[in-house]
Amino acid sequence: MDEGIMSTIIKFKNITKVYQVGDEQVHALDGISMQIQKNEYVAIMGPSGSGKSTMMNIVGCLDTPTSGLYELNGTNVSDMDDDDLAKIRNKEIGFVFQTFNLLARSDVLHNVELPLIYGGIGSAERRKLARAAIERVGLTDRIHHKPNELSGGQRQRVAVARALVTQPAILLADEPTGNLDTKTGDEIMMLFDTLHKEGNTIILVTHEEDIAIHAHRRVRLRDGKIENDEMVKNRRIIK
Amino acid sequence: MKFIFDEFKEGMRIAFAAIRANKMRSVLTTLGIIIGILSVTLMGTAIEGLDRAFNESLASLGPDVLYIQKWPWGDRGDDWWKYRNRREVKIQQAKDIEKYSELAQAVNPAIGEIRNVKYGQKLVENVTVVGTGAALLETSGATIAFGRFFTRFETDGGRPVCAIGSEVAANLFPNENPIGKTIKVGGYAYQVLGVFEKQGSFLGEQSLDNRVYVPIYRFFKEFMSRRGGISIMVKAKSVEEMDNTIEEIRGIMRKSRRLSPKDEDDFAINQQEIIVQTFNQIGGVIAAVGLFITGMSLFVGGIGIMNIMFVSVTERTKEIGIRKAIGAPRRTILLQFLIESAALCLIGGIVGIIIAFPLSLIIDTFLPTAMPLSIILIALFISVFVGVISGFLPAFRASRLNPVDSLRYE
Numbered sequence: 277m278d279e280g281i282m283s284t285i286i287k288f289k290n291i292t293k294v295y296q297v298g299d300e301q302v303h304a305l306d307g308i309s310m311q312i313q314k315n316e317y318v319a320i321m322g323p324s325g326s327g328k329s330t331m332m333n334i335v336g337c338l339d340t341p342t343s344g345l346y347e348l349n350g351t352n353v354s355d356m357d358d359d360d361l362a363k364i365r366n367k368e369i370g371f372v373f374q375t376f377n378l379l380a381r382s383d384v385l386h387n388v389e390l391p392l393i394y395g396g397i398g399s400a401e402r403r404k405l406a407r408a409a410i411e412r413v414g415l416t417d418r419i420h421h422k423p424n425e426l427s428g429g430q431r432q433r434v435a436v437a438r439a440l441v442t443q444p445a446i447l448l449a450d451e452p453t454g455n456l457d458t459k460t461g462d463e464i465m466m467l468f469d470t471l472h473k474e475g476n477t478i479i480l481v482t483h484e485e486d487i488a489i490h491a492h493r494r495v496r497l498r499d500g501k502i503e504n505d506e507m508v509k510n511r512r513i514i515k
Numbered sequence: 516m517k518f519i520f521d522e523f524k525e526g527m528r529i530a531f532a533a534i535r536a537n538k539m540r541s542v543l544t545t546l547g548i549i550i551g552i553l554s555v556t557l558m559g560t561a562i563e564g565l566d567r568a569f570n571e572s573l574a575s576l577g578p579d580v581l582y583i584q585k586w587p588w589g590d591r592g593d594d595w596w597k598y599r600n601r602r603e604v605k606i607q608q609a610k611d612i613e614k615y616s617e618l619a620q621a622v623n624p625a626i627g628e629i630r631n632v633k634y635g636q637k638l639v640e641n642v643t644v645v646g647t648g649a650a651l652l653e654t655s656g657a658t659i660a661f662g663r664f665f666t667r668f669e670t671d672g673g674r675p676v677c678a679i680g681s682e683v684a685a686n687l688f689p690n691e692n693p694i695g696k697t698i699k700v701g702g703y704a705y706q707v708l709g710v711f712e713k714q715g716s717f718l719g720e721q722s723l724d725n726r727v728y729v730p731i732y733r734f735f736k737e738f739m740s741r742r743g744g745i746s747i748m749v750k751a752k753s754v755e756e757m758d759n760t761i762e763e764i765r766g767i768m769r770k771s772r773r774l775s776p777k778d779e780d781d782f783a784i785n786q787q788e789i790i791v792q793t794f795n796q797i798g799g800v801i802a803a804v805g806l807f808i809t810g811m812s813l814f815v816g817g818i819g820i821m822n823i824m825f826v827s828v829t830e831r832t833k834e835i836g837i838r839k840a841i842g843a844p845r846r847t848i849l850l851q852f853l854i855e856s857a858a859l860c861l862i863g864g865i866v867g868i869i870i871a872f873p874l875s876l877i878i879d880t881f882l883p884t885a886m887p888l889s890i891i892l893i894a895l896f897i898s899v900f901v902g903v904i905s906g907f908l909p910a911f912r913a914s915r916l917n918p919v920d921s922l923r924y925e
């Protein structure tokens with residue numbers, strides 16, 4: 277096999293997602309074909325309702341397409357069952373959500389450990405990996421705090437640590453700065469930039485140009501179709 | 516294996532966090548289970564007590580002893596008059612059985628009347644005076660505590676001697692040795708040869724210790740009532756040969772009573788078996804009705820748990836979505852909620868048992884039972900079982916939730 281195929285992480289072939297709303301069919305994704313290579317930094321953009329989140333959910337194996345083929349790391353995941361998808365989500369995907377989605381009753385350490393528990397990692401190893409991921413996002417001094425004892429930016433860092441801890445193939449972030457002010461938003465984006473430099477593959481959903489400018493590649497959606505797919509020349513680098 | 520254990524630990528942790536976070540609600544829903552387990556345990560204890568009381572009583576009737584009497588035990592149906600008009604069983608029949616039976620090991624005729632018993636100034640009223648043969652100790656569970664029972668020679672000769680029950684002994688001779696003393700039984704003098712071991716009561720009714728045993732031939736002279744039917748106790752040589760023994764005795768009885776082949780038996784051959792059957796029927800119905808009614812309260816408790824678990828699943832839809840997004844399989848979510856409802860019920864069960872225990876001591880004052888360990892274990896098992904059953908539907912629904920929709924749930 278040649279180098280190009282080896283490094284393809286995501287391969288979409290004519291993916292559609294159709295929702296039945298009453299008598300009407302909503303084509304949230306309407307024939308998407310694209311590929312994403314290892315260590316790419318992609319921003320998925322488009323107006324509200326264009327299908328960004330739907331695409332993200334399918335990439336992240338939270339949802340399955342109505343039709344089309346999705347290969348993740350060379351494995352066809354388009355028609356896997358729930359539990360197989362759960363396994364893929366656990367091992368290959370790291371999610372960062374707009375609303376953080378941390379477990380409110382658990383402290384930072386436990387939130388970050390959780391994917392490892394579901395991954396069947398023994399407790400000593402688990403603790404070590406979780407602490408490393410927390411250190412990675414700079415929250416070692418908050419390790420036993422509950423989410424409601426943290427600021428928004430800190431919560432999102434915990435979410436990033438949780439996404440990183442299993443060393444997934446892709447980091448998926450759906451509007452990660454949507455609930456943060458500009459300054460903390462920038463801090464989170466700096467974190468993503470660093471993670472990208474360290475070799476991670478990152479896919480970012482956003483409708484803000486300021487945020488999208490961090491990525492190397494921009495995919496614009498409109499009405500469930502790809503309108504535009506371009507490499508970015510003048511990336512913004514935060515000092 | 517390790518993996519399952521970690522998942523289980525995580526499930527416990529979530530369960531107790533959830534229960535702690537909703538203290539008031541948990542207490543209220545658990546109340547149903549507490550009451551359910553409380554009533555089931557107490558009912559179980561009472562039934563167990565009845566059973567024990569019955570078995571203790573039955574010990575006085577050996578399984579290998581037949582009772583030949585005018586009246587059959589158990590359900591007499593509409594034949595009361597038929598039985599009443601039968602001829603009495605007579606001493607001659609006891610003699611014939613003793614003479615002809617090969618399968619009988621011991622034969623003992625017996626008859627009773629109520630009389631007052633006196634020693635000096637002390638009086639015991641309404642004592643059952645039993646006229647008996649000398650084989651009583653072989654055919655009944657009774658044993659002599661001290662002194663001796665009367666001999667064959669003393670019985671046949673109708674000597675004025677007696678052996679007394681422990682209650683009579685305690686009442687007439689509080690500070691004296693009764694052996695050799697003369698007491699008045701229904702006005703006649705009898706010399707005390709022995710005192711029986713305490714036996715308790717038969718089916719919670721007549722005390723077996725408030726008795727005086729006298730030789731049956733003496734009894735015929737001094738206490739015999741107008742009708743004067745006796746019972747004959749026959750101890751079989753072996754329990755395995757019971758049926759053959761019954762057939763043999765029936766033949767001897769029919770011949771002794773000169774029944775022609777077309778006459779039906781005009782006597783009954785009773786055995787412990789009949790009482791056991793009757794008790795099992797009645798006891799079975801009581802137990803079934805009792806456990807059904809108390810089981811209903813447990814059922815209602817279970818419904819409460821199911822209801823609250825549905826609420827809990829709905830409230831935590833988002834949490835379920837998060838867990839699924841980061842890789843929790845269906846099994847894990849199912850397990851998590853099953854553990855939660857089982858834990859709720861187990862807590863209810865434990866509290867129920869803690870409350871039931873002192874109450875069972877009250878039952879113990881009129882039935883011979885304390886709450887047996889088996890009932891405690893069964894109750895704990897039942898409460899976990901109820902938890903798993905009532906938690907299953909909500910947990911199953913949680914495990915099937917779609918992660919995308921759950922994550923969007925607010």
Ligand SMILES: Nc1ncnc2c1ncn2[C@@H]1O[C@H](COP(=O)(O)OP(=O)(O)O)[C@@H](O)[C@H]1O
Binds near residue numbers: 302303327
């Ligand atoms: N669960 C759903 N049921 C019905 N329609 C849906 C559902 N999810 C999304 N849609 C529709 O699909 C389209 C794309 O939605 P979405 O992917 O959320 O857009 P975006 O994230 O770009 O705002 C929208 O028209 C939306 O209404």
Ligand SMILES: [Mg+2]
Binds near residue numbers: 328329330
């Ligand atoms: Mg969206």
